[in-house]
Amino acid sequence: MTALAALTGYYLRASFKSKFAVVFGAVQPVFYLVIFGPLFSRSGVGSWDTLVPGLLIQLGLMSSGLVGFGIVFDQRFGVLERLRVTPARRSTLLFGRVLKDSLVLLIQAMVIIALGYALGLHARLTGVLLGLLLLTVLSVGMAALSYAAALTIRQELFAPLMSTLVIPLMLLSGALLPMSLAPAWLDVVSRFTPFRYAVEALRALFAGSYASPTVLWGVLVTLVFVGVGFTIGTKVFQRENT
């Protein structure tokens, strides 16, 4: 417990030293919100209550998906090895980072939601809070996978590979335009990506239907995703030569 608190605190302090990076992580969804949002809300496809949950998932993918970049430097400078020789559990070493990433994401998400309300979001607070919870859980899995990828693939490939991978995943989730508009084949492909279920659950929560099958599926898929992500992350942290 001391170890986890120490690690999370340490990483949070480090993150907020560079406030620019915290803000920058949310800049892309903010652009979509401010520049794409007004078009979207008048397109007849959906309202701000459709778009904002999608942008939150986009944020989760962008912000948590790329956190692994930081660990590359820790590995290079021997920091990771130094931490791995202490009695702290390897899963704790991972969780300390991931917890920080989730908290940073939460702050970024709140900025987007606040902006969303200013622009025309109508969602009830309960739904928004439940949505944030789901998003945080999702981001834990995403961040853990990001670290696993950073420690597995060649260092110089990580950033280009991940930032390229995130785009189709985001589009397939229906974060920007709902998959109800999709032709059959795209709809089928989309169903194989975990984020689609999270987007739809988030929209349902924002719409106030807390006990719907959509929410249930979203929660289930997200929980499985986190389980898989964290298991893989811990495996990689326990692996030799990392």
Add this chain to the structure above:
Amino acid sequence: MIQVRGLTRSFDSVEAVRGVDIDVAKGEIVGFVGPNGAGKTTTLRMLTTLLRPTSGTATVAGHDLFADPAGVRRRIGYVAQGGTVGPFSEVGEELVLQARLYGLIRADARDRVTRLLAELDLTGVDKRLAGSLSGGQKRRVDIAMGLLHRPELLFLDEPTTGLDPQSRTNLWGHVRRLREEAGMTVFLTTHYLEEADALCDRILIIDQGRIVASGTPAELKAAHHAGTLDEVFLSVTGHELREGAAA
């Protein structure tokens, strides 16, 4: 403090360490000497739980390496060759984090860091970024990382590589003090033979994954009718330890 029998490690089909036996008694300073690629770092990473041995048995600081790696980690300190802190990190913060991972609460961790920095002649560097330190200072910060929990046994991987002669002699003094004042056992690797001669009670020479000679510097020189450890090294391995001879 260390009992190792038949330790091996293969990477794919290459045997990096081929059946090593090591015995180190409490309070000894033992030098592990060999050229780059001889298996020094691989052995050290196995003994510090960072790398799983392919075969063999080992007890390190009273705990079985295979059955109780966490017990080993609690009692040893390890200072890797490549450093421990990124250039843009504040030294004090990194040390406090490390101390807390060894279970110290924040106030104790701060206290411990301050004292340890003073012991290593590093008073005042805690607010500095690691990248702004001199080579010798940075190396002592690395060593501090391994000492926060007062380990019984300290592993140092190439502690003086890249340091100027003065910083090297200075570091030797610190290592000797650890043994004299804290009764610490020190196991270090080096490819400087005169360093092994000056600093270590006993030397293990490793070449191509095997220990080819061991003994006190005097014993080794006597057994091989040699005046220096360089001659001993040449005699047991058939080649020179280039960096050692040049230094």
